[in-house]
Amino acid sequence: MGWTAAQWGLDVGSSSTVVYDLSGGFLLDEPSLMLEMPHGGGTGIGRDAADLMERLPSAAGAVRPVRAGVVTDLDTARRYIRAVVRRILPRPWQRSRLSVALVVPAAASALERRALVEAAEEAGIGRVVALAAPVAAAVGCGLDPLDRRAHMVADVGAGTAEIMAVCYGEVLAVRSTRQAGDALTAAVRHHLRTEHRLLTGPAAAEALTRQVGLAQPDARLAVSGRDVEHARPRSLQIPAAELHDLVAAHVAAVAQVLSSCLDDLPAQAVDDIAADGVLLVGGSSPARGLKAALESGLGLPVKQAENPVTCIAEGAARSLVLPDVRSVFGLR
Numbered sequence: 001m002g003w004t005a006a007q008w009g010l011d012v013g014s015s016s017t018v019v020y021d022l023s024g025g026f027l028l029d030e031p032s033l034m035l036e037m038p039h040g041g042g043t044g045i046g047r048d049a050a051d052l053m054e055r056l057p058s059a060a061g062a063v064r065p066v067r068a069g070v071v072t073d074l075d076t077a078r079r080y081i082r083a084v085v086r087r088i089l090p091r092p093w094q095r096s097r098l099s100v101a102l103v104v105p106a107a108a109s110a111l112e113r114r115a116l117v118e119a120a121e122e123a124g125i126g127r128v129v130a131l132a133a134p135v136a137a138a139v140g141c142g143l144d145p146l147d148r149r150a151h152m153v154a155d156v157g158a159g160t161a162e163i164m165a166v167c168y169g170e171v172l173a174v175r176s177t178r179q180a181g182d183a184l185t186a187a188v189r190h191h192l193r194t195e196h197r198l199l200t201g202p203a204a205a206e207a208l209t210r211q212v213g214l215a216q217p218d219a220r221l222a223v224s225g226r227d228v229e230h231a232r233p234r235s236l237q238i239p240a241a242e243l244h245d246l247v248a249a250h251v252a253a254v255a256q257v258l259s260s261c262l263d264d265l266p267a268q269a270v271d272d273i274a275a276d277g278v279l280l281v282g283g284s285s286p287a288r289g290l291k292a293a294l295e296s297g298l299g300l301p302v303k304q305a306e307n308p309v310t311c312i313a314e315g316a317a318r319s320l321v322l323p324d325v326r327s328v329f330g331l332r
């Protein structure tokens, strides 16, 4: 990295943290988790924290620094971002001129956004500009949010699902819901507990949720957890069809909220979007039936991004060197 100032896109999501460096590419893509490591091991983040959390009961206190794009505790967020920055740039002189485009939810209030920006500044990042996730995703996928044609981006992540339409630098419509991937994982856990008397950790339930999308209805999916009654470890095979219903209800609810953004769109903008398609990003974008539910709710074609999670941090980093995007969409 030498003496040139580093320029990053930093996406601290509810589920994953992605760092994209403008000159070096992806530097980090790990779970958004923080843990005080045992035996004075300092602050553990990402996979280090996730690995221990699954093994040590004493590590169950690992925390997510951000939920639904909102900093729950300023000190935690600050310590987390500091640990991320220090892992990548261990020397103080490397950090001194770091400039970052920080991804925030489109629907975050000014106060919520401010808290995240402050956490990043207090973590030692010299220059911070905030950018709404759908705008960053558009740039990351080669769309120009300053185009005279309208574009629409849906980001279905873990803590939030959002949709935004932009045209010529103006935001035409935004809708957001907290019914995203975390809510689906919670529904799967609840189903396993009530229907199969199985207690699962979030990681096991999430792994199961990820498999559901590709599984045929007659497939059986394995899941491990503990028995509700005697707390012994137990494994189980459940028919995929059982979870398909759960997922279908979930994606229908998400699609319904996001589709209401049509109410705010001028007809000509709808024509533009109909011609180009709605860009779908976020880790939950492969969820079974989501694309189809959005297409029928919006009445518009939907295209899945090639790199649905990392395009957001990449687009944020690229925005740093697009002065127009930065000045029109950059938030403080």
Ligand SMILES: Nc1ncnc2c1ncn2[C@@H]1O[C@H](COP(=O)(O)OP(=O)(O)OP(=O)(O)O)[C@@H](O)[C@H]1O
Pocket (backbone or CB within 6 Å): 012, 013, 014, 015, 016, 017, 032, 067, 068, 069, 156, 157, 158, 159, 160, 161, 180, 181, 182, 185, 206, 209, 210, 211, 213, 282, 283, 284, 285, 286, 287, 288, 309
């Ligand atoms: N194949 C899959 N099918 C369904 N859901 C998936 C799949 N793979 C990942 N997910 C879900 O994607 C979510 C993570 O998405 P993403 O990384 O975009 O979230 P995030 O950016 O950290 O969260 P947010 O932006 O909402 O704060 C998790 O809830 C996970 O369960």
Ligand SMILES: [Mg+2]
Pocket (backbone or CB within 6 Å): 011, 013, 014, 133, 157, 158, 282
């Ligand atoms: Mg996200």
